[in-house]
Amino acid sequence: MSPSGALSRSPRTLEVGSLAHFDRLLTAGARMMHGWHAQSLDLRGRSADLDRMDPQGAIFLGCTFDEGMEDSLRSRGALIFPKLQGVPFNPYRGRLYSASELYEDIGSTEYESTLDAKVYHWSILPGQRTSLDATLAAALHDHAIGDALDDLLGNGDFAGNKIVGVMGGHAAQRGTQEFDDAAHLGRLLALAGYTVATGGGPGAMEAANLGAYLSRMPDVDFTAALLTLAAVPGFRPSVTAWARAAAAVVGMYPQGATSLGIPTWFYGHEPPNLFATHIAKYFANSMREAILLELCSGGIVFLPGSAGTVQEIFQDACENFYGAPETVTPMVLVGRDHWERVYPAWPMLRSLAQGKAMEDRIFLVDTVEEALAVVAR
Numbered sequence: 001m002s003p004s005g006a007l008s009r010s011p012r013t014l015e016v017g018s019l020a021h022f023d024r025l026l027t028a029g030a031r032m033m034h035g036w037h038a039q040s041l042d043l044r045g046r047s048a049d050l051d052r053m054d055p056q057g058a059i060f061l062g063c064t065f066d067e068g069m070e071d072s073l074r075s076r077g078a079l080i081f082p083k084l085q086g087v088p089f090n091p092y093r094g095r096l097y098s099a100s101e102l103y104e105d106i107g108s109t110e111y112e113s114t115l116d117a118k119v120y121h122w123s124i125l126p127g128q129r130t131s132l133d134a135t136l137a138a139a140l141h142d143h144a145i146g147d148a149l150d151d152l153l154g155n156g157d158f159a160g161n162k163i164v165g166v167m168g169g170h171a172a173q174r175g176t177q178e179f180d181d182a183a184h185l186g187r188l189l190a191l192a193g194y195t196v197a198t199g200g201g202p203g204a205m206e207a208a209n210l211g212a213y214l215s216r217m218p219d220v221d222f223t224a225a226l227l228t229l230a231a232v233p234g235f236r237p238s239v240t241a242w243a244r245a246a247a248a249v250v251g252m253y254p255q256g257a258t259s260l261g262i263p264t265w266f267y268g269h270e271p272p273n274l275f276a277t278h279i280a281k282y283f284a285n286s287m288r289e290a291i292l293l294e295l296c297s298g299g300i301v302f303l304p305g306s307a308g309t310v311q312e313i314f315q316d317a318c319e320n321f322y323g324a325p326e327t328v329t330p331m332v333l334v335g336r337d338h339w340e341r342v343y344p345a346w347p348m349l350r351s352l353a354q355g356k357a358m359e360d361r362i363f364l365v366d367t368v369e370e371a372l373a374v375v376a377r
Contacts, residue, residue, distance in 0.1 A: 013037055017094045017151065022046075026053075033058035033078070039144065040094040043069070061140070062092025084137050088118045091140035096148050097281055099250070099274040106247050111239040111271070116281075120268030123283060138283040146291065149280045153295070157258050157278065161195040164375055165296035167312045168204025168303030170270050174245075175230030179207045181334075182303055183226060185368035186211025190257050192376060194298055198276065199288075200261025202235050202242070204303045206273035210249075213256035213275040225249045239271050246274040260295075264288045293319060299330030299361075301371045304338040313345050317352055317362075325357035332363045332371045339364060 016022050016038040026049055034057035043050065047066045056077030063080075065073070074080055084091060102116040111117050128134040152158050166185060172178040186196050186208035196212040198205040210229075214222050228249055235242040250256070261276025266285035282288040293300070293316050302313055313333070320328045331349070333339045339346040346364050353359040363374045 015039070015147065015151075016041070017147075019043075032056075037061065038063055039147075040090060040092045061144075062090060081140075084133065086133075087137045088115070088122050089137075089141060091137045091144065093141070093144050094148060096145065096152065097272075097279040099246075099272070099276070099279065102272060102279065102281070103243055103247065103274060106240070106243050111243055116272060117239075120265050123265050123268065142282045142284055142287060145280050145282055146287075149291070152278060158195055158260065162193075162298040163197050163260070163295050164189050164194040164298040165197045165292060165300035166204070166208035166303065167199065167300060167305065167309050168208070169305035169309055170199075170201050170203040170205065171234075171306075172203035172207065172303075173233040174207075174226075175233050178204065178304060180226060181368050182207030183211035183222075185301060185303070185334075185371060186213075186259070187215045187222065188368060188372045189301075189375070190215035190259070192372060194375070195258065195260060197260040197262065197292060197295055199292060200263030200272050200276050200279055200281065201267070201270040202273055204305065205261070206246075206275060209259050209261055209273055209275035212259035213250075213277065214253060215257045216255075217253055221253065225253070228252075235271055243271065243274060250274055262288050262292045289315060296329060299332065299375050301332045301334060301368075301375065302339075304335045304342075306343065310343055310345055313349065317349055317358070320358040320361065321352055321356055323357070328358045328361050330361050330363065330375060331358075332365060332374050334365055334368060334371050336364055336366055 013035045014037065016025070016036050019041055022038065022041060031053060033053050033055045036058040038058065039061045040063065042064045044064055044066050047069050050069055050073065054076070055073045058078045059081070060073065060078060061081045062083055070080055081092070103114050106114060122128065166182065168182055172182060182204040189196050190212040196208055198208050210225070214225055229245055232241045232245040256275070256277065258277045260278050260280065261272060262280045262282070263272040264282050264285045266283065272279055272281060289312065293312070300316055302309055316331055320331065333346055349362055353362050365371050365374065
């Protein structure tokens with residue numbers, strides 16, 4: 001499954017995700033639009049071009065046209081998905097989110113006024129889980145996010161990169177050793193040339209994205225950022241204060257390194273962190289979990305966590321258990337006491353792995369430095 005949820009890309013369709021791409025096609029002499037999928041394009045001012053084209057078999061999703069052009073295209077055989085009313089997000093968006101978009105004006109407004117909060121509030125309104133309009137909008141949105149993630153991995157900032165996932169508890173507080181270790185791991189992985197991917201939320205996820213984001217900065221700046229964040233340990237009781245502390249760090253170091261966060265509005269009480277430079281936020285948690293695990297071609301490091309992290313361990317283990325030997329990726333559990341005694345996932349994982357291709361790809365270590373050494377091997 002691709003991040004968009006499609007089984008595979010059809011060779012008979014052409015994704016047109018930008019005006020530049022649209023213009024290049026016209027310049028190259030295209031006159032037939034059969035099989036074109038145009039998404040979230042502002043095509044106002046391009047009516048003369050569209051009049052010259054044969055749009056039969058084309059699909060337009062959430063595009064904007066000059067007055068009368070929509071009817072013209074539809075009458076000539078195009079399929080046009082309209083903008084949905086009463087939806088606080090663009091179901092046809094052509095790119096991933098950024099923290100500045102989800103937290104716009106967080107420095108002067110409360111979290112409840114941000115796009116992230118408005119979308120979550122919309123998603124939990126009475127009847128939204130069963131409303132046809134709402135479920136259609138959410139499904140279209142998640143497909144569009146997956147499509148944008150496909151593009152990022154194939155032709156964008158992450159093309160050709162080896163991605164290492166970092167999983168861990170959302171409850172890790174800023175200013176604790178647990179948080180600092182996760183940040184140090186993200187920093188080490190980025191410095192070693194890996195792209196860090198997390199679930200995009202708070203706690204260990206925020207720390208790992210932070211470490212990657214500040215990986216180009218001197219140690220003294222990295223330590224200073226940790227101290228700044230420690231003044232607001234967690235997102236409770238105030239998401240606003242938590243987000244503002246992070247925004248202050250981003251403001252001090254605006255040129256951070258790239259990393260990926262894949263959060264979900266299903267757990268809307270867990271706000272997305274501001275240090276992932278590319279945010280693929282989904283409504284469907286099951287899709288988000290599967291995609292996050294699938295992308296991690298360089299393996300996954302599991303930091304101490306509880307139920308959610310345990311679920312991710314065995315979801316990844318299932319993929320490795322049944323996968324072809326060539327597809328098995330490393331699983332590194334950090335914290336012997338945690339994974340052998342507090343939540344004894346390691347004995348079960350080791351039992352599952354016996355006699356399988358994954359047997360020599362599972363590791364239990366005590367430090368994030370050891371985790372990096374395993375991944376680098």
